[in-house]
Amino acid sequence: MPFRFKVKTFGLILVVVIVLAAALISLAGYYSVYPKVLPDSRIVHADEEGLDIVVIHLSRSGWFDNYLPKVTVGEAAYRIYNSTHLVDEEGRYLKYVATGVVSVVEKSPYGLTFTIGGRGEPYDGYITFWGGVLSEEEVQSGSVEVTFERVVLWMPSRTFTVNLRVERIPEIESGRHPRVFYSEEDLSELKALVSGGSDNPMGVSLSEVFSQLRDMADGFLTESHFSVYGGRMTIYLPPNQPRRHTDNFPYWTGISRELQARLEVLAFMYLVTGDRAYAERAKAFMLYISNWNQWTDPDYRCAGPRTCLDIGHLSMGMALAYDWIYDTLDEAERFLVREALISKGIIPAYTEATEPGSWLQNPWRWPNGYAIVISGLGIASLVLLDEEPRAEVWLETAVNWTVRWLDRMGADGGYTEGHTYATYATDFTARFLYALLRDRSVNLFDHPYMRNVPYFALYSISPDGESIVNFEDASYGAVNDWKEPLAIAASLHGNRYAQWYLKRTGAYGSILRSHTYNTIYHFIGFNPEIEPLDPDGRLPPSRAFTSIGWAVFRTGWKENDTLFAFKCGPWGSHHHRDAADFVLNYQGIWLAAAPGYRLSTSTEAHNTLLIGGKGQGAADGRLIGFYNSSLVDYVGGDASETYGDGVTFIRQVLFVRPGLFIISDHVEAEGETSASWLLHAEPYSVIETSDAGSRITRRGKVLVIEMGSPQEVSVSTGRTEDLPYVRYDVGPSRRVRFLASLNPILAGEDEASVEMTFFEDCSSVNFTAPWGVGVAVFAEFLNHSTVSCWGLVSDGHVSGYIEKNGEMGYFLVNGSFLERDGQLLIRLDKYGYGAITVGSYKVVCEFSLKAAGWVGFYSPAEPIKVREGELEVPYIYDPASKVVRLVLEAGYHRLTVEFG
Incomplete structure (x- = not known):
């Protein structure tokens, strides 16, 4: 027993010795491996x-x-x-x-x-x-x-x-700073701006806004870290390069935005106050970021291998901070930051932009990403103009690539990815363009897109000013994100409607509703002394943005007005599968709603059709017509390509002013197919259905829906994620027709009475409403064949009449003539659009012509004169036919015929 114990003890000691020896040998070996x-x-x-x-x-x-x-x-x-x-x-x-x-x-x-x-x-x-x-x-x-x-x-x-x-x-080059947005000579102007009170047409106290910004900057002085995306990643400050990850999530987008915000806010605060504490904090951030290996996330698969949103944000933030705290940097710090700005910001962006076949060769591929990267390249190049000989080439590239982007966006001001990304991309582009204008006197704000984009915001804002049309990946909150493009349109072009939008949203009254990386721009390009101009009663209430396939109908811009938006346009980045979709806002409530950025992008989540139980593919829709008049508005869309071969789907919307929307859907298929008509409402809406129709109610606002079809229709309700919907289904057929009316009213108000009738060659909607009675006729075949219905004869896609306020109105959509009971009412020698309102002493005519030509219209008596605005127009009057004839150029015309 003692011998056995000794053996065990010896063995244990031997094991310990061997382990210690191995540990010492390993440590010695490790110790010889240097960093x-x-x-x-x-x-x-x-x-x-x-x-x-x-x-x-x-x-x-x-x-x-x-x-x-x-x-x-x-x-x-x-x-x-x-x-x-x-x-x-x-x-x-x-x-x-x-x-x-x-x-x-x-x-x-x-x-x-x-x-x-x-x-x-x-x-x-x-x-x-x-x-x-x-x-x-x-x-x-x-x-x-x-x-x-x-x-x-x-x-x-x-x-x-x-x-x-x-x-x-040879030397560390020095340059002229500050130069972006404000030069040394402009600083007194900037300091006066930030101390301004609220005694201005906008009612904005920029001194209060500056105080908010200073509070933010003071917080940045002492914070130890920040988190992005709900705490999914935390950055400790000053910032080292973020940790690696394996989930292909764009963490660096959020990180770079927050770092840009801190760089710009701290540097801006130093520029205004001269307090070096802000500059020193910004400098610490800059030196740390300069030592990152790269400025784009190595673990996220982006559009290109060298660039993503992060490189644009970091380039702009680093460049502005470099420019604004330049006098606090010693030569070595300038060298280190400048070298990083060139090697990690400018060169990757410039290389990818000029590389054949790269994503930066095509603005449509990812418009907002393109805008952020190129704007970052532009600002960074501009900052280095006096210090780096290559900067001129880089800047020229940024300018040329920005022009490409502007040319690819809508000349009418439309932006394809929806308002959230429209504000993001256009704001950053405006910053680069404004810096370019201030420093080099190059004015690209005269480009049609920049001139017209304020109207894209203006027509899309809800009547109460609290939200915005949220087609595509967009949120209602984007209503507050439109800033620089509108502010600069007001200050540079005198666009007082844009200034009105900014006052309506209160976007410049506080930084608290702004993204952190947007806060300093309250003081760049905005002039609170410009008087806003209410568009209500001054601008046409409806407008099409044909470049993106959008049309917006409005009754005005007051809180009790109505907005209806329709989209059927080219497929693109951040799009949903929702061609021929629509939304409707009545007095601030979205009674017909889109999912926006928070929910599904599928067809099932939108206000369009399922055909054969299936939704749409990634293909183009297109607008086939738009017309705005004081009597009716019209838009048509062709969504056929989105459903694949063998299917045709045409949706037409007629807005009978002021309160009835009629939606006509034509579906044809090579074989029999079913179809489902969908309308979604906001969460917490109440949907009631019956044989007589459906009602959607929310916060005292009601949407009355009547549905008709020559086929048997079944109605049901359901929910797509958190959006409730009403759904109408018809069984298999080679030809499917839906005819729906939407009547928004206040709870307790009288609703419109609607009767739908289907004929072989047309369908009709007879309506009686508190504001008038009338009929709308929709041709079954959109080939300009003549249709006769309810005493109306026309070759138009849609025609009809309205009686209200003791006057008779007649309208023709995409046709050449309209008669009623044998009387010629409208005659065009080329297909076009027209409406006439016949009163006791005058006739008001509104025509939209694709080409110049002769126009004829009914006048019950020989005119005293015909004028367009204040200009008298030559005409011919035939007493026998009671028709006025004259020649008009292509475009929209409003004529007044006085005869009494």
């Missing part, structure tokens, strides 16, 4: 300044922390003096920054040391220091030995040595 000094490490010597910038790029190796208490360059040995300076034995000081895997900690008995972390991320980092480091002989030698004292655990210190190449440059 890696990466190949881009170097020393830059500026001859003119006699300045040396030592850049040491390190990566960790092993699991234990490495402590570097001393760095020797040539003959001079440096230790850390404090958080900003190194010191040598002779008491000479150098400024330094340590980033990434390198930090500064207290290590007994060495004091402050550089530490290379052994675990976790990041994997690499920089020690950068600068001053008079090298002797003339060392500069001439072309390379210099750098020796590090290294400590691991309790082991005695050892050294390792590397050779760093010496790069000589």
Whole structure:
């Protein structure tokens, strides 16, 4: 027994000895593996300044922390003096920054040391220091030995040595700063602007807004970290390069936006106040970001290998901060930031932009991404004009590529990705264009897109001003995001309607509803002294944005007005499968709603058709007509391509002013197919259905829906995610017809009475409403064949009459003639649109013509004169037929015929 115990004890001791020996051998082996000094490490010597910038790029190796208490360059040995300076034995000081895997900690008995972390991320980092480091002989030698004292655990210190190449440059170029948005001479103007009170037409106190911005900046001075996307990633400050990830999520988009915000807000606050605390904080951020390996996420599959939204945000933020705190940067700091701006911001963007076949060759592929990257390239290039000879080429590229983008966007002001991305892309483009205008006197705000985009916002805003049409990936909150393009349109072009929009939304009254990266732009391009002009009664109430396939009908811009928007346009980025979709807002309530950015992009989530139980594919729709008059509005859309071969789907919408929308759907298929008609409402809406129709109620507003079809229709309700819907289904047929009326009213008000009739060659809607009675006739075959119905004869796609306020109105949509009971009412020698309203003493005519030609219309008596506006128009009157004839050019015309 004792012998056996001794054997076991000896064995245990032997195992312990072997383990300890292995551990010591492993530690010794590990101790001989030094941190890696990466190949881009170097020393830059500026001859003119006699300045040396030592850049040491390190990566960790092993699991234990490495402590570097001393760095020797040539003959001079440096230790850390404090958080900003190194010191040598002779008491000479150098400024330094340590980033990434390198930090500064207290290590007994060495004091402050550089530490290379052994675990976790990041994997690499920089020690950068600068001053008079090298002797003339060392500069001439072309390379210099750098020796590090290294400590691991309790082991005695050892050294390792590397050779760093010496790069000589003649001098560190200097430039004129500030130059972006404001020059040195403009700062007094800026300071006056931020101190302004609310005694202006906009009622905006920019001093209060500036106070909010200062509170934000003060928070940025002391914050230790921020998180993005609900805490999915946290960035500690000053910011090292974000950790790697494997889920292909665009974390860097949110991170770069937040960093841009901090850079710009801090630098702007220094520009205005001169308080160096803001500049020093911005500088710390800049030096850390300059040491990132790249400015685009290596773990996110974006449109291109070198660029994504992040590079645009970081380039713009770094460039503006560099420009605005330039006088607080020493030569080395300027060099480091400028080199990073060029190598990590400008060069990747410029290379990808000029590379054949890259995504930046095609603005339509991803319009908002293109705009952010190119605007970042433009601002960064502009900042470096006096300091970098290549900057002119980079800037010229940014300008030319921006013109490409402007040309591809709608000349009518329409933007394809919806309002959330319209504001994002157009705001950033406007910032670059405004900087270009201020610095180089190049004015691209005269481009049709920039002139007309304010109307895209203006026509899409809800009657109560609290939301906006949310087709595509857009949110209602985008209503508050339209700023610079409208502010500059007001200040530069005198567009007072744009100024009215800004006052309506209150966008400039506070930064609290702005994204952080938009906050400083309250003070750029905005002039609160411009008087807003209410568009109500001044602008045509409806407008088409044919470039994107949108049309918007309005009764006006007051809170009790109605808005109806329709879309059927080309497929593109951030689109939904929703050709021939519509939304309706009545007095601030979306009674017919779109899912926006928060829900499904499928056809089932939208107000259009399922055909054969299936939705749409990624294909183009197109508008086939638009007309606006004081009597009726019209829009037609062809969504056939979105359903694939063998299916035709045409949707026409007639708005009988002021309160009835009639939707006519034509579906044809090669074989029999079913169809489903969908209308979604906002969450918490109440939907009631009956044989007589359906009603959607929300907050005292009601949408009365009547549905007709020559086939048997079944009605049901349901929910797509959180949007309730009413659905009408018809069984299989080769030809499907839906005819629906939408009548928005207040709860308790009288609704319109509607009767639908279907004939072989047409269908009709007879209506009686508190404001008038009439009929609308829809041709079954859209080939301009003659249709006779209810005493009306026409070759138009839609025709009809309305009696209201003691006057008779007649309308013709996409046709050449309209008669009633044998009386010719409208005659066009080419297919077009027309409406006439016949009163006791005058006839008002509204025509929309695709080409110049003769126009004829009914007048019950011989005119005294015919005028367009204040201009008299020559005409011919035939008393026998009671028809006025005259020649009009292509376009829209409103004529007044006086005969009494």
